[in-house]
């Protein structure tokens with residue numbers, strides 16, 4: 001493909017990404033993969049260039065752009081060399097018209113930028129939200145006791161025990177060590193959130209929003225496969241991914257519980273007042289994960305954020321009832337917005353006098369309200385809020 005044809009392909013994909021963001025359709029990575037599947041003539045260099053154009057253009061636009069072409073013209077403001085590729089050639093984009101306007105730049109739609117500022121995220125922090133995430137792995141202590149030898153590449157040892165970092169795009173999933181369950185792909189921030197739970201062998205631990213079990217696997221390793229570990233979620237498809245992952249990782253104690261939305265407590269009755277620790281890795285805006293899903297900022301609306309904060313407050317109440325006296329509730333979101341982090345915890349503590357907050361003891365993050373916050377700029381992790389609440 002010519003450089004212009006690659007640019008036009010990226011513009012077409014961006015049109016799909018914008019539509020999907022407006023209508024709640026498929027994520028950008030799926031749309032990119034679908035385009036490649038339907039255009040077999042694209043070689044590996046073409047694919048790399050097209051993918052890069054798509055993601056660079058998404059990062060370059062703050063509010064939702066009017067079209068893929070406007071988004072690409074926005075990117076051309078940062079990379080003027082792209083303007084030459086609007087050359088009107090057979091498969092390339094038409095020449096730039098005199099009245100054509102590029103899409104607006106910035107970090108996010110205005111309302112969301114305002115919320116970030118109100119949550120203490122300054123300009124530098126905000127810009128880092130749109131950087132490129134490296135690839136972090138966690139050494140699986142259920143299978144590896146000492147140093148892990150023989151990986152195809154040497155990773156950088158990170159601040160948490162058993163955490164290694166590789167460059168963005170490293171194909172870790174093709175490695176033998178991955179197939180054998182010796183390593184799990186997990187962002188350092190997510191590893192920190194698991195470590196903060198402090199799960200111990202023999203305890204009863206509930207992972208209330210387990211999803212596909214990324215954190216469940218880390219909790220099982222911390223528990224050395226001893227005790228009771230409940231992995232609950234309302235999403236059957238996500239939860240069904242835990243079984244094969246647990247098998248590969250040698251996790252034996254994870255017990256899946258599918259929840260009915262609105263009736264979660266009923267399925268968890270057996271653990272009411274029984275859990276030593278409950279982890280609530282709550283559904284959230286994902287403002288801390290824009291490095292991976294930059295188009296997520298076009299999907300969020302104020303109404304959606306309001307629904308998420310109401311759900312988070314409800315999940316905190318459900319979790320609180322599961323914790324036994326002297327136990328802990330660990331509240332986590334991959335968001336940098338106070339209404340999903342420090343604000344939720346403040347409201348919980350006001351409404352629940354028998355509870356107190358204890359700052360998680362981690363070599364990462366900065367205090368935020370009654371918890372700590374990790375940020376891409378400060379900690380080189382996804383953005384996270386982590387709080388630890390103790391029941392009297």
Ligand SMILES: C[S@@+](CC[C@H](N)C(=O)[O-])C[C@H]1O[C@@H](n2cnc3c(N)ncnc32)[C@H](O)[C@@H]1O
Nearest residue numbers: 208209210211213214215233234235281282283
């Ligand atoms: C941030 S994700 C969890 C990610 C997961 N813990 C991991 O480490 O991979 C939030 C999860 O909350 C789940 N969820 C949404 N509503 C829920 C509810 N009412 N009860 C329990 N889980 C819920 C979603 O299905 C989603 O899997």
